[in-house]
Amino acid sequence: MAKQLERAVVVGIDGSESSLAATRWAAAEAERRNARLRLVAAVGWTTFRPVGLPALGQEYQRQKIERAAAEHLDAAAAVARKAAPGAQVERDVRGGEPPVVLRDESTRAALVVLGTRGRGGFTGLMLGSVAIAVAAHAECPVVVVRGAPASAGPVVVGVDSSAANDQAVGFAFEEAARRNVPLVAVHAWSQGVLDPFLEPLVDWPAEQAAEEKALQEQLAVWVRKYPGVTATPVVVVDAAARELVARSTNAGLLVVGSRGHGPVGGAVLGSVSQAVLQHATCPVAVVRPEPAT
Template identity: 55%
Template sequence: MTGSPERTAGGPVVVGVDESDSARDAVRWAAAEAARRGAPLRLVAAFAPIPAGHVGNPGLGTSYRRVMTEAARGVLTSAAELAAQVAPGVATEAELRTGFPVPVLLDESDRAVLTVVGSRGLGGFTGLLVGSVAVALAARGGSPVAVVRGDPGEGAEGDRPVVVGVDGSPTGESALALAYEEAALRSAPLVAVHTWLDDMLEPALAPMIDWAALETEESALLAQRLAGWSEKYPDVEVRRLVVRDRPARALVAESAGAALVVVGSRGRGGAAGLLLGSVSHALLQHAHCPVLVVRPDGGGSG
């Protein structure tokens, strides 16, 4: 796995929790991942500071903090019990932090080997894992960020492949490195997906284009980008898939039978200044399985 030594040497699997079903799915998945990696599990619940309009009301502030603290501690206790059911041998710690979800989890991600969130949460003051939080973490996280959605595939990882999009970009290379490691951890096959489509040429020149030759070229390009990885991971079965389609649509389709989809935060077509590319954003919204987003430096934008 690419990433800083701090993240790869003993960092925990961090998971954000709230009362939502999505967060409970994230806790289950994160506990299994911690067990798989031999890493500790860190459960984090956050509640927002006192609403600005009531800062000058000491009574309300005290009541708000007490109620929110009790509720959040209950959520952490429930999450810890759930994690123990999934991975009883994993060292687990829980912490309640005051703050807004994004900065709290971004800070946690800087010391994590993996940061896990649900795809959606409750919203409001008690909700931690709203969709915008998952997107923000995927774009800016200090570690790879897993957004748990669809069917996590518990107990069937070896039968389901890890899917990765391959486009030759810096984030794509980081995603490829991480995808091989994830496949090796699961003893699962790896499906390397390379897509190609030229909307500008196809309508006018389709009758004159040798599509078979183009597909052969794209297949050779995929083989080139995978060169060397088989030597590093000889036990990982690799299936190459070259598709004349848009990347997001092809990867969403492949996610239906996958244990995990790995994607770079920004691909070859990413616009400068965008923290999260259209392909990774589409997967976070529509994938049928958990999505793991990585940056070129091993974190979550490049």
């Protein structure tokens, strides 16, 4: 009996080269997961206004946009089949603003995958608003495909002491096991103290040892669950974003958590997540914690 397909890997398609790069990555990921690859083009019917042309009717405009979106999906499907010939590919044109549509898709997806910039953006500069919005609000992990992943490079995950971060760590271990690559768990901490007069009295080597012990204890449950994954804990005295971006140059995937589901935390991404999404040189996964039940 054939293995049952997992929940779909969803890709946001807009016809840009960035979305085609995301499609290539997502196709390989869907094949690894034995999951459907769902290509989604989101178009806001009521927001389209042709410039310099006479009004030709709302239905004509809608059909024109729909044909263009279907062509973008055809091109993406061809890219997907070339990257992963065995992938089961679905295509869908949905009405609505892209962040809203992809947020809805995330409620039924294993993963949402996006490029860094949409059509009309300046590739390589600031991250697109759609990617930021989806990463901040999606109900499943979101991968933004930046640069080119290092071949057989490790999965790098940023680790902090919050309970919300635990899901990101679990996702990173699962990806490392799926790819059969090592995992590097990075925890960054600061030597700053509130009172500068107390700084000479602090035993910094003991503080470093305590941070290393805490990281090893946090990883222990995942090491037992994934015994085949070689996990390397790394504790540095540095800004977390800077260390993670530096390690992205040799990584296959970089995983970070988000602020979570609180009334404020769920509204925006954390500063580390945003910095990594803007500057990393490999695909970045943003993993939000599951809401409390």
